[in-house]
Amino acid sequence: MKKAKLFFLFIFIGMFLLGSFPAVTSACSCAELPTAESELERSKAVFSGKVLDIKDRNANGYMTKSVIFEVTNTWKGVEESQVIITTGEGGGDCGYPFIEGQEYLVYAIESDMYGGKSLVTIICDRTNKLSTLQNDLEVLGEGEPPTKKVDLSSTQNQTEFYIWIAGFLAIVVALTIFLLNKQAKTDK
Incomplete structure (x- = not known):
């Protein structure tokens, strides 16, 4: 017994x-990029900032990247000095290939696309290096600096713990x- x-x-x-x-599969197919105006309207958060840290994550069977940004300017949805954006690994899962130390203009939606509900951006959004989106900056106008100082670096390591x-x-x-x-x- x-x-x-x-x-x-x-x-x-x-x-x-x-x-x-579990084995997760996905595919990514993007239509034409939306205009800056329509992307601003559709997005939950729009900000510019520098990538401070990138961590690989396994969320509900999805391999994702958790990216901490130091926010420079914000146009929508972000008041904090740092924000975490979730994206895929790249390739077929639509993940954006962020590089640590680079500055980006980020358009993010709130989604559970990569597991839990979070701010997400993908290659089908207008998110790109800040230096390549000068036309977007003209459309968006002058952004506001973040109003709340936060440090999110410790939250990146909690899951591993x-x-x-x-x-x-x-x-x-x-x-x-x-x-x-x-x-x-x-x-x-």
Whole structure:
């Protein structure tokens, strides 16, 4: 009976681990880029800023990038001095290829496209290097500097911390079960 319980426990853990890493596929096809006016209207956030940090993430089976920006100017939806934008890895998932240290004009929508609800931008948006979007800046007019000073660098590492804690706890539970079963066998 105990062997059956142990067997089912290992099956359950194995199925849980297999189900935690599903294969996700996607494809990206963009029509013509919208105008700056229509993109401003459609977007939840429009700002210019410099990329401070880029982290790879696994959100609900999607490989994504979490990008922290130091906001220079804002036209819509952002009051903070730093903001996190989510995008895909690139290629078929529409992710934008941000480069750390570069300045961008970002048009972002609120979406759950890459897992949890967050500000998202993709290659089909007008987001691009700031130096290439001078026409957009003329249409947008003068932006406002952010009004709330924040530091989001610590939030980038929280997920990794929780993954380590969960892994450690799983090992402790498995080791405890193993030792209890071993002790039960020696008591017989």
